[in-house]
Amino acid sequence: MKTILKTSSLLALALSTTPVLATELDELESKARAEGKVYSVGMPDSWANWKDTWQDLGDHYGIQHQDTDMSSAQEIAKFAAEKNNATADIGDVGAAFGPIAVRQGVTQAYKPSTWDEIPDWAKDKDGHWMLGYTGTIAFIVNNELVTKAPTSWQDLLNGDYQVTVGDVGVAAQANSAVLAAAFAQGGDESNIKPALTLFAELAKQGRLSPVDPNIANLEKGEVEMAILWDFNALSYRDQIDRDRFTVVIPSDGSLISGYATIINKYAKHPNAAKLAREYILSDAGQINLARGYARPIRSTVTLPADVQEKLLPNDMYAAARPIADQDAWEKSTRTLSRQWQSAVLIHQQR
Numbered sequence: 406m407k408t409i410l411k412t413s414s415l416l417a418l419a420l421s422t423t424p425v426l427a428t429e430l431d432e433l434e435s436k437a438r439a440e441g442k443v444y445s446v447g448m449p450d451s452w453a454n455w456k457d458t459w460q461d462l463g464d465h466y467g468i469q470h471q472d473t474d475m476s477s478a479q480e481i482a483k484f485a486a487e488k489n490n491a492t493a494d495i496g497d498v499g500a501a502f503g504p505i506a507v508r509q510g511v512t513q514a515y516k517p518s519t520w521d522e523i524p525d526w527a528k529d530k531d532g533h534w535m536l537g538y539t540g541t542i543a544f545i546v547n548n549e550l551v552t553k554a555p556t557s558w559q560d561l562l563n564g565d566y567q568v569t570v571g572d573v574g575v576a577a578q579a580n581s582a583v584l585a586a587a588f589a590q591g592g593d594e595s596n597i598k599p600a601l602t603l604f605a606e607l608a609k610q611g612r613l614s615p616v617d618p619n620i621a622n623l624e625k626g627e628v629e630m631a632i633l634w635d636f637n638a639l640s641y642r643d644q645i646d647r648d649r650f651t652v653v654i655p656s657d658g659s660l661i662s663g664y665a666t667i668i669n670k671y672a673k674h675p676n677a678a679k680l681a682r683e684y685i686l687s688d689a690g691q692i693n694l695a696r697g698y699a700r701p702i703r704s705t706v707t708l709p710a711d712v713q714e715k716l717l718p719n720d721m722y723a724a725a726r727p728i729a730d731q732d733a734w735e736k737s738t739r740t741l742s743r744q745w746q747s748a749v750l751i752h753q754q755r
Contacts, residue, residue, distance in 0.1 A: 430518065430683065434466060436676035442469040443677035446483060446496040449474040451620075453538060453636055453664075454697025455497075458681075458690055468677050477502040477577045484511035484669050494672040495681055499577020500527070501738050503534030503665045504731065513670045515679045517686040522703045526727055527663065537685045538699035539663040540578075540634035541725045542585035543717075545618075545642060546651045550629045557657040558589040558603060561630075567614040568607050569631040573749075574742025581660050582632040583741065584734065588726065589658030594734035597741070601748040608752035615753075620644060635717060636698035643715075654717060659725040663702065 437443075443462070449472050450456035459470040475483070477498035484493065484506070498506065506512050507529060516532035528535035546554040551566045561568055571579035583600045590599030607613045616622050618631035620641045633641075635654065642650040666685060668678045684690045691701035695712045728734050 433676055433680055433683070437674075437680040438467055440674040440677045441467065442471070443674050443681055444492060444494050445470065445472045445681075446480045446493045447475055447477065448472050448495070448497045451640075452497075452697070453640075453694050453699040457693040457696060458685060461689065461693070462681060462684060466680065468680070476572075476575050478575055480667070481506045481509060481511060484667075484671070485509055488671050491669050491671040491673055494669055494674045494678040496667050496669070497537070497664045498534070498667055499581065500536060500662045500665055500728065501580065501731075501734055502577060503529060503667065504735055506667045507533045511670050512667045513672070513675065515668055515682055517683045519686045519703060522705055523686070524702070526731075527665075527702055534665040534667050535682075535686070536663040536665045536702045537682075538636070538691070538694045538702055539661055540581075540636050540699060541654055541661045541722060542582050542659045543633060543635040543638045543652055543654050544630060545623070545633055545638035546630045546653075547623070547626065547628065548649055548651055550626065554651045554653070555630065555655075556653050557655050558586050559657060562603065562606055564612070564630070566612070566629040567616075568612055569614040569616050569618045569628050570604070571618050571632070573745040577664070578634055578637070579632075580738055580741055581634075581662050583745075584728070584737075585632075585655070585658065585660035585725075588660060589655060589724075594728060594730040594737060597737055597744070598748075601744060604745075604749045605752050608749050611753075613749070613753055623650075636700070639698040639715065639717070652717065654721045654725060656724060659722075661722070661725045661727045663699075 448455045462468045462470060480496040480498055481502060512533040514532040523535050544555055555561050555564055570582050573579040573583060583597055586600035586603050587593065587597040590603055592599040604613060616627050618628055618633055622628050623641050624645045638652045642652055666682050668682065672678050688706050691703055691706040692708060692712060695701055695708050698715055
């Protein structure tokens with residue numbers, strides 16, 4: 406046990422009363438160290454503070470890391486296309502894409518030691534995917550460009566500013582924005598028509614912006630108001646200018662979802678990928694994510710005061726809820742791109 410505490414203290418300390426599991430983790434660590442590297446996709450340093458987790462894996466276990474940023478759909482496509490020529494070991498995909506990855510047969514299962522603390526709605530029963538953190542759809546508003554910041558979806562229809570939502574049908578963040586709007590407008594996972602109606606009205610008004618809602622465009626003033634995950638909105642706000650932007654969770658409804666790790670079935674460094682997942686779900690890994698404004702999936706983690714202060718007040722999330730019917734939402738996402746084109750963008754092009 407002393408050896409484990411010395412080399413794998415952050416994991417073993419929490420598991421010191423379960424020597425069998427600690428031994429298994431010691432074996433996993435040994436194999437991961439031998440592999441010496443882990444290649445990720447969709448887990449860049451700037452997203453949810455992944456940089457601290459990769460730094461910790463390097464410092465504690467000697468594992469080198471490299472990431473290629475891409476969307477959830479692109480990650481799964483990459484795993485499927487490369488197969489035994491895999492150049493990626495682990496990815497981070499929107500919750501709706503976890504089941505898709507499993508159905509395509511590109512994942513391998515691994516249940517971390519904190520498995521029982523992850524809510525059932527946030528994980529695959531066999532351990533093929535599980536959320537590491539939650540995100541809630543939020544509004545970020547440039548106070549220099551918008552006179553009155555919207556606090557609800559209904560407010561959007563009465564504004565005179567451009568609304569940016571991102572690449573609907575491709576990016577999990579943009580897809581989730583549509584579902585959040587559907588929740589607020591009386592829809593659900595199988596009925597997103599109310600959301601499409603709302604965005605179609607914005608398109609008719611000429612107020613649906615095609616600009617990508619990234620930090621560079623926000624900083625340049627090319628985004629007046631954007632719909633983002635709360636952790637991205639808060640991070641962008643603080644990196645640019647805290648006083649320049651307002652971030653709120655829409656009061657009439659929103660979506661609590663998140664991102665899940667998937668380990669490539671064909672990974673060249675499978676043990677390093679499993680150790681990365683183990684660390685992500687440990688207390689230290691969860692706190693790292695919270696430092697990037699992402700709310701930990703494990704409610705038992707106690708956040709340091711300075712980290713808790715970075716997040717929005719809990720009461721702002723009163724009308725937000727998770728996906729209740731994952732199958733229905735997965736079915737809706739398969740046709741979302743086509744629906745977005747025919748119900749929304751058709752008005753933008755006129």
